[in-house]
Every structure is written in structure tokens, then in C-alpha cells.
Amino acid sequence: MSQKPGIPKGTRDFTPEVLLKRNYIFDTIKRTFSRFGFAPIETPVMENLSTLTGKYGEEGDQLLFKVLNSGDFLKDLDRNETDYKKVTPKISEKGLRYDLTIPFARYVVMHRNDIVFPFKRYQIQPVWRADRPQKGRYREFYQCDADVIGSESLLYEAELLLIYDEVFTALQLPVRIKMNNRKILQGLAEVIGQPDKLTDITVAIDKLDKIGEEGVQKELQAREVSEQGIRQIMQYLKIPFTDLEAFMQSSEAGKKGIEEIREVQAFLAKTPLKNELAVDVTLARGLNYYTGCIFEVQALGVQMGSIGGGGRYDNLTGSFGMPGMSGVGISFGAERIYDVLEELQLFPDSSGAGVQLLFACFDKDAQFFAMPLLQKVRQAGINAEVYPEPVKMKKQLEYADRKKVNHVAIVGSDEMTTGVLTVKNLQSGEQQKLTIEALIDFLSGQ
Template identity: 55%
Template sequence: MAQKPSIAKGTRDFGPEEVSKRNYIISTIKAHFETFGFMPIETPSFENSDTLMGKYGDEGDRLIFKILNSGDYLAKVEDDLYQKKDAGALTSKISEKALRYDLTVPFARYVVMHQNEIDLPFKRYQIQPVWRADRPQKGRFREFFQCDADVVGSKSLWQEVEFIQLYDAVFSSLGVEGVTIKLNNRKILSGIAEVIGAKDKLIDFTVALDKLDKIGEDGVKKEMQEKGITATAIENLQPLFDFKGSNTSKLESLKTMLATSEQGLKGVEELSFILTATDSLGLKSANLDLDVTLARGLNYYTGAIIEVAAPNTVKIGSIGGGGRYDDLTGIFGLKDVSGVGISFGLDRIYLVLEELGLFPPSVTTTSEVLFLNFGQNEALYGLKGVKALREGGVKAELYPDDAKMKKQMNYANKRGIPFVVLAGETEMEQGTYTLKDMTLGTQDKVSLADMIEKLKR
């Protein structure tokens, strides 16, 4: 007996309706990317391991899918190394490539390799799948699409202001009201680590803090303690967990807290600029919130950190995020090329739109009209109408088989096709078509020209 097929955990099949809805989101995001002046690129689904490893911190490295070398990948492994069962040492011998973890590091590699072909500042967008060996759960998958936009070659904070506007524009177009765009700055986090006495534990500090929404205040404190951050430092951190008030009052509190940290005050200055400019421009449907606990545990961020939270009525994680990385290309030998970018979480945005009922009905409409098939001559006559409708921009198709009329009508109903055309001997003699409205149940004899005009409307 044949084994029942299955798919890997954290991956999914997508049916026609799901693909149509995903394409609706992608086309909306893509349209705004291009309106804001971004240009498309694509990079390979897998990279050399040394391109990806060491760029996302220890946790990120563990989530990278490694690809086994072709052929007998164990042949070159020494016996003593094999016997040690050291996974880290063994992996580097049997795997030289890996599936991309995100689109930002491959983009940095792209910029370095193509630096003589691009003009700075370079604005690119990229919509492609990425892979992470994460634990699957609601809204978190091992294979998913990212929709990224980045600018490299400019240190101007106007880019951060533009990205906030871009987020607002996309979610407004999708009809998602009440998203919260959270904002912080890596320099502020560095300053806080400095003033509480944990400067040498910055990475451990930010990785733990980034989990606040998942494990809560007590969980964060416990992890920091396990990472060697002193009890005194954790106690000094307490005001951070109780940070409330307007963005302006939070900035003033940070100025006081970070008075002895030059880097921390620089972060406050940068945030103040972004918040002031955004307030002047205004936002359509999003709220902007200064969140000093926002860390986004990726090591390459150096300035602004951005994260988008879904409306409060939807219980799901972030639906977008990004930030400033001042020297990401430096890891590939190209120094002093500042960049900033954001990403849209396609799968989570899908879940938000589904839960809030925001997909327009037209998104899942495939054909607008189905021509019934009553035989060879009738089918040919019908196809002439189908061809004319398609040339007029109307989605039309012919039922392929000369089946019973009831079966063909049921097919149209199940597909949600709003119009059906009946064309038999009488219609062929008169040069007409019978157009049936499946919603109203009415039908009329029309000429081809009238049918095209009616369906185009």
C-alpha cells in the first residue's frame, strides 16, 4: 500500500483562494514600494554558508538551514572528528551552503558584488521566500515570504521617516486600522546597558530584552541573570519595564536616565528627529510608539529599530520590522556604507486580514463568466465569444466537456462564477448569446458587443 504523502513541518500548500489573497497583499505592497522609488532585485535561495553564518547572533545561526554537500559528503571527514560527534565542527566539513535566513544579509552581499553597477543611495525592494529552522506555531513558519525594502548609501534620518510613512501607506491601503509602529534605537539600548553596568553584556542584554512580549518581565530578568548580568544591573533596569506616557515624556525621561552616556544621548537625539518629523507629516491609520524595550535581537542594527504590531483585536506577533545598520556591507569588505530597511511579514498580514474580514470579495474571483458546452459546434461558437471577452479584459472560460447542464451549472456555482453563457443552435443562428446572472437568476439574449460591454462594467 502506497505511503500517504505529507509535507515538512512549518511548510504549507496554498490553494487557489489562498494564493489569490497572498497575491493581493504582495501587489499592494509592491505598488507602494515602487511609488516610494524602490527598484526590484532577486538573489539566490541559498548562499555560501560563510555569507550567512555569524551575521544573526548565536540564536540566528542555530536557525539557519544547512545544505549537505553533494555526493559522499562524509568522505573527507577525518575519523577522529566523526567520532567526537561535535555537530558544529562537523557541519563546516559537510555543508558549504545554506538556505537564506532573511533578505538583508544577501542584499548586503549583492551591494558589495555589484557596487560598480549601482548608484548610491540605492533603493531596492525584494519579495522572496526565506527559511528558518524555528519551532512552528501560529503565524510562525519555517518557510515564508519576506517583502523587504532597503536604502544603502545614505545616513540621512529622513529615510527612517519615509519608512514609517511607507508602513502607514501600505496598511491604510489594506484597510488595517490601528497598527502600532514601535520605535527604538540601538544606541539607546547600548546607553542603557552602559549606565546600569552591563556594557560588556550588550548582546545578552538585548537578546533577553527582545523576548519581553513572549516570556514577560520575570522571564527576561531570569534570562539576564543566567547570562551573567548582575542583580544590581537588573535592579537598575527596573524603570525600563514601567516606562509609560507620551513619546515626548519618554524622550525626556531617557535624557535624564542616559545623561552620562554619550552614545545613549545620540540615540535620543535621532529618535527625537524621527518622531518630530513624523508628527509634522501625520499618519493615516497607524500609531507611533516609542518602546524602549524593543530590541529586535539581530546584531547588525546600529541605529533606529522599527517593529509593527497588529491591531489589539488580533492576537498575533509583529507583522513588520526593520532598522538602521551602519556598516553591514563591512562584513563583506565594503566599509562605511550605511543602510536602513524594513520588512513586511506576509503570512502574518494574511492572518490579520483574514481575521478582520478585510479581503475584498473580488480578490478570489477567478473567471467572471463561464460558457456552457453543448457540443462541438456550440463549443467552437462559445470559444469565439470567450476569445473576444478575453481581448476586452474580461476573465472568461469554456467548460471543457459536453456534460449535463446541471453539472456545468453546479461547477459555476462552486467556483463562484457570477455569469454563465448559454449558446445553442438558436443563439448560433441568431448570432447572439444568452447571458445568465447567477446572483439574480435573470437571463437576457445579447449580442457579442453588448455582452462585452455589460461584463466590462
Template identity: 55%
Template sequence: MASKPSIPKGTRDFSPSEVSKRNYIISVIRNHFEKFGYQPIETPSFENSDTLMGKYGEEGDRLIFKILNSGDYLDKVAADELQNINSKQLTPRISEKALRYDLTVPFARYVVQHQSEIEFPFKRYQIQPVWRADRPQKGRFREFYQCDADVVGSTSLWQEVELVQLYDAVFSELGLNGVTIKINNRKILSGIAEVIGASDKLIDFTVALDKLDKIGEEGVKKEMLEKGISEQAIQKVQPLFNFTGTILEKIAKLSDLLSTSDEGKKGIEELQFICENVSKLGLQKAILDLDVTLARGLNYYTGAIFEVVAPKEVAMGSIGGGGRYDDLTGIFGLKNMSGVGISFGLDRIYLVIEELNLFPNTVTTGTKVMFLNFGDAPAFQAMQAIQKLRAQNIKAELYPDNAKIDKQFKHAEKRGIPFVVKEIGVENYTLKNIISGEQVQVSMNELLQKLVK
């Protein structure tokens, strides 16, 4: 007996209802991307391995899906190499391509490759799947979509202001109240490390600080000590462990803490500009908050850092994030091309909206009316009527087989189709509402009017 088919862990099949809901989220995001002036691009699902490898750190490289060369991929590998396998040396020989890990590095490659065709500043958006060989868990998959918006070729902080507004616009239309947009600045983190005498431990310091909400103050201090950060240095950052107040109050506290750091003061100036202008312009439903523990993407972020947190009613990780990067295209030889971008986590946003029951009923609306099939001649008349309905954007279809009427009705019920045309006359139709049981004789114009309603 053949074994039951399955799919790889961390991937999913999507039902018609799920696809409709995902398309709804994507359409809202795409609509606002374009309202804000972002242009769509697409890049290949797989890139040359050397485009991706070494761009995400050792951990990221480990999570990249490699594609074996076609044909006999071991043909060019000597027998003695196979006997003494060194995977790091062997992999580039047998795998020259890899599935993209994110949309950011392919975008940087795109900008460098097409720089002569691009008008800068260049505002692009991209909605495509990415792949990571990560351990699957709730809200984390091995195949998932990213929805990115970036601006390259401008250092203006008005871009950051606009990206906060973009987040707010999307989540407001999706009906998500209480979404928090956390903001920090890489320069502030560098400044803090500087004033406590731990500049050489910046990554260790910030990675530990980023875990404050997970392992608590004592856990963070313990990890910092284990990483070689002194007791004296930790004492200097004590205020960060209970960093409360309004954004202005937090900025004032940071100004005191970073009074001796030029880098830190520059970060404060940038944060103040962004937060003050966002406050003056106003947000619809999102909340902007300064979080000094936020330390994502320090390997390439150089200025503002964003992370979006779902409403408190839902236990979910971040549903978006991004930041400013001063030299991302430098990895491909194009220097001094500053950019800033954000990403929406489609899959997690879907889970949040589903849990809060916020999808509009119309999202999953399918066929509005089904014509019963009584044989070829009536079916032809039905198809003529269906053409007219579809011309008016009404979703209509014919049951394909001349089957028992009861079977056709049950098919409509299981599909959730609300109306059925039972009989077709020369100038009229018998329309039945499956939900209410109401049955009426209507002309084509009346049929159109009822179905539009």
C-alpha cells in the same frame, strides 16, 4: 497500498483563493515600494554556505537549512572521520550550499558583488521566500516570504522618516487600523547599559528588558540578576518598568536618565528627529510609539530599531520590523556602507487580515462567465466570443467537454462562476445569471456591457 502523500512540517500548500489573497497583499506592498522609489532585485534561493554561516549567531546557524552536495557527498570524507563523527567539522565537507535564511545577508552580498554597477544611495526592494528550520507554530513557518525595503549608502535620518511613512501607507491601504509602529534606538540601549554600569552586559540586559510584556517586571529583574547584573544597576533602570506618556514625555525622561552618556544622548537626538518629523508630516492610520524595551537585532542594528505590532483585536506577534545598520556589508569586505531597512511579514499580515475579515470580495474573483459546450462547432463559436471578451479583460472560459448540461452547470456553481452562456446564435447569446436565475438574450455588445457591470 501506497501511503498518503504529505508535505514537510512548517510548509503549506496554497489554494487558488489563498494565492489570490497573498498576491493582493504582495501587490499592495510592491506598489508602495515602487511609489517610494525602491527598485526590485532578486537573489538565488540558495547561497554558498560561507555566505550565510556565522552571520546570524549560533542560534541562527542552527536554523539554516543545509543542502547536501550532489552525487556521492561522502566520497571525499575519510572512513575514520565517519567513525568519529564531528558534525561541525563534517558539515562544510558535505554541504557547500544552503537555503537563504533571510533577504538581508544576500542583499549585503549583492551590494558588495555589484558595487561598481550600483548608483548609491541604492534603494532596493525584494519579495522572495526564505527558509528556517524553526519549530512551526501559529504565524511561524519553515518556508515563508519576506518583503524587504532597504536603502544603503546614506546616513540621512530622512530615510527612517520615510520608512515609517511606508509602513503606514501599506497598512492603511490594507485596511488595518490600529497598527502600532514601535521605535527605539540601539544607542539609547547602549547608553542605558553605560549609565547603570553594565556595558559589558548589554546583550543580557536588553534581552531581559525586551521580555517585559511577556514575563513582567519581577520576571525581568530576576533574569537580570541571574545574568550578573547588580541590584544597584537594576534600581537605576526602575523608571523603564513603567515608561508611559507621549513620545515627547518619554524623550524627556530618557534625557534625564542618559544625561551622562554621549552615546545615549546621540540616540535621543536621532529618535527626536524621526518622531518630530513623522508627527509634523502625519500618518494615515498607524500609530508611532517609543518603546525603550524594544531590542531586536542588536547584533547588527546600530541606530533606529522598528517593530510593527498588529491591532489589539488580533493575538499575533510582530508583523514587521527593521532598523539602521552602519556596516552590514563589512561582513563581505565593503566597509562604511550605512543602511536602513524594514520588512513586512507577509504570512502574519495574511492571518491578521483574514481574522479581521478585511480582504475585499474582488480579491478572489475568478472566471466571470463560462460557455457551455454543445460540441465542436458551437465550441468554436464560443471560443471566438471568448477571445473578444478576454480582449476586454473579462475572465471567460469554455467548459472543455461536451458533457451533460447539468454537469456543466454544477461545475460553474462549484467554481463560483456567476454567469453561464447557455446558447450561441449567429448574432446573439443566451446569458444566465446563476445567482439570481435571470436569463436574457443579448448581442455581443450587450454581453460585454453586462459582464463589465
């Protein structure tokens, strides 16, 4: 009995039409990364689990896809062991990468002797998370990251914000870029007298948009934050950044965070962004490795979670034996950006990115005649093909129409004798006579 085909939940097949649109996003991002001096790298699909675990917080660790060891992975296993945390290391040594930042940190340490610091890299590859699939959230998706490592200069924070601004301006997608600083959140933990609760506080605050203030209070109670502390945290969430200094008077870390945000603003003072940049003291970013400025991007005019985020990390390479290496990076959520552009109908007409010209031939001799012309057109940078069989012209034109090819060059005995092709615009129905040189000039100007 034949098996019904299917794919895992949270994954997708991509049609040519969809991939053309995705490549439009990726190409826009790549061009911007390159203009800012970032170089591309790639890392393996799989990393050692020891590389991945303990880097993403308690919730992130639960979302790691683990890969079973090859061969008889049950051979040395105690069958009476029921604690999955003890069993996992014995049957799985590898996992699919959860993001691109931790593999990047591992890459830096392994290649430190070949890297010129500060090292500016970008990486566009898929990642995997064992999450519950829903709108805008997938188990397999692409990340587009840019990081600078080996410098503490806040100039790079400003550069990364400029990258966000340029990319979303090029995509004609209005966004709000939010910024905060983890030192301010550290200061909040110090102000309430529970500095050891920083992670608990950030995890709770990070859920504010999803569960509201009441939900955050309950989360903080569950994490054993004091009632006085919870009242102070709820007060903090309502304080505008301009009034935050007084609240942070007792915390050097908090005051340092405020100072860093002001320095980033100063770098951008004479190069203002086209999109809105807002300091949001409620922004937490749940990942544990952030230590300084943090960012998040929201699309305007559509209901969607963040479409980008990132921040400063001071010791990400430390766990791999290379302490004290500061870095800062951002990520573009390509899948969500695609969904937003689709919903707002902001994709340009992508038909020109597919096949622009089809040679439709009346007979085999016409096909032989068309082949060198086809190569001339391709060498001129025009996407083109020839229909493989000299069938009825109606069928060839229907093929072109279904593939959204705008122009068809019809080749028959007259065209072979004169060297002048009959070119039909399938959108308007208009026909014109053009030499191959004139046809190339015409299509190049489209």
C-alpha cells in the same frame, strides 16, 4: 506499497483561493514599494553558509537550514568527530536563506559597480528557518522587504514608516507601529557600566512580551548582568520616552539615539500617519546587525506577534569587504498578515480575481462559435474560460458554481444565429440578453 503523501512540518500547500488572497497582499505591498521608488531584485534560495553564519545572533545561527554537499560528503570526514560545529563545515557549504537582508548586503557588494547609490530595492521571496512551528510561525514563509542602502539620512526612516502606514491603510488593517533606537539600548548598557553586555541586554529585553519582567530579570542574571545593572534596566523599562533624556545623561550614544528619534518625528510632523506611531523604549529587535532606529508593527484587535519590523544598520556590508555602507530597511510578515486579515475577515471578495465568466456550450458547433468570443473577452482584461465538453447544461453550471464564477454565457443555436448571448448571474439567478460588446462593458464595470 505506495507511500502516504505528506509535507514537512511548518510548510504548506496553497489552494487557488488562498493564493488569490496572498497575491492581494503581495500586490498591495508591491504597488506601494514602487510608488516610493523601490526597484525589485531577487537572490538565490541558497547562500554560502559563510555568508549566513554569525549575522543573526546565537539563536538565529541555530535556526539555519543547512544543505548537504553533493556526492560523497562523508568521504573525508573523521568518523570519531562528535562536535557538530566542527563537522558541519565539512559536510555542508550552503544553507537556505534565513532572511532577505543579509543576501541583500552580499548582493550590494557583488554588484557595487552597477548600482546607483542610494540604492532602493524591494524583494519578495520565501525564506526558511528551522523553528518550532506554531500559530503564525512557519519554517517556510515569504518576506517582503524594502531597503535603502548608501545613505545615513533619517529621511529614509520616515519614508519607510510611511510605507508601513500606506500598506496597512490600503489593507484596512489597523496597526500600531513601534519605534526605538539601538543607540538608546547601547546607552542603557553604558549607563549600567556594562557596555560589553549590549547583546545580552537586547536579547533579554526582546523577550519581555513573552516572558514578562520576572523572566527578563532571570535572563539577565543568567547572562551575568550585575544586580545593580538589572535594577537599573528594570527601571529603564518603565520610563516613558519623553522622560528618557535625564536617564541617559551619562551616555553620548543614548542621547544620540533620542535625537535621531526626534528627527524622524520631525520629518513626519507635517505628514502624520493614519495609524498609531509609538516610541517604545522596551523595543529591542534581537538581530545583532541593527545600529540605529528600529521598528515593529503590531496588528490591533487580534492576538498575533509582530507583523512587520526592521531598522537601521551601519556596517552590514563590512563583513563582505565593503565597510561604512549605512542602510535601513523594513520587512512585512506576509504569513501573519494573511492570518490576521483572515481572522478579522478583512479580505475583499476575491471571486472577481478568479474566473469571471464561463462560456457554457450546448454542442461542439457552439464551442467553435465561442472561441473567438472568449479571446475578445480575455483581451478586454476579463478572466474567462469555456467548458471543455458540451455536456448537460446542469453539469456546466455546477462547475461554474463550484469555481465561484459569477456569470455564465450560454451558447446554443439561437445565440449563434442572433449573435446575442444569454448571460446568467449565478448569484441572483437573473438572466439577460447581451451582445459580446455589451457583455464586455457589463463585466468591465463589475
